[in-house]
Amino acid sequence: MNPVDQVLQGSFPSVMVPTREPVVPMSAPGERLLIASNGVFIEIDRPWIRLVRRLGSFSWRTPVPYGKAADATEVRCGAVPAELVAGFARMARAALPNEVGAWITWNASTGAFRLLPLPSLSHRPVHLQYERPELQAGEWLVVDCHSHGRGRAYFSPTDDRDDQHDVKLALVLGHCHQVPSVALRLCVKGRFEVQSAVPERWKAALATLAAEVV
Ligand SMILES: [Zn+2]
Structure with a gap:
């Protein structure tokens, strides 16, 4: 051969x-x-x-x-901590009216999750471009998060292109000026499996943000 x-x-x-x-x-x-x-x-x-x-x-x-x-x-990594999802929601609100992105990663050596803000290359409200961050040894992308500013949470054709090759959960938060709306899917090498049931603990953590709305 x-x-x-x-x-x-x-x-x-x-x-x-x-x-x-x-x-x-x-x-x-x-x-x-x-x-x-x-x-x-x-x-x-x-x-x-x-x-x-x-x-x-x-x-x-x-x-x-x-x-x-x-x-x-x-x-195999266990449940993604709800406080990291809420942490991303706070980042998304602070970035308004712009979109913002972050990764939630999991370290296979330590078992620890962390929220990793992504440096934005273009700070336009329309679409986010960013560089893939460098991960530590044993660290893997689990949830690829981005926000849609004050718009609704959904997966756009641009998101479909961005998510084509990865194995990850993709999370979009919309309505970031209030309690965020959520879109979540599992990306499997170009196949997208929308998760209609967002974890209850995530919803509860996001709902607590209502008290912080200014
Ligand atoms: Zn999007």
């Missing part, structure tokens, strides 16, 4: 799903294809999350005698 394809196969392997035992877990963060009797799945491994999603099924059923796979979502 061509050396380039050998490297590609090493970094993004295709794996048969066995019929009599579970597929061997991934040994390092990355992605791989699982070939199963019920379709082709992508498996994504990060220290904070493991995801399996079906990419496609076969046109007819009989010819693939492998085991079955199933979609899976395994969050």
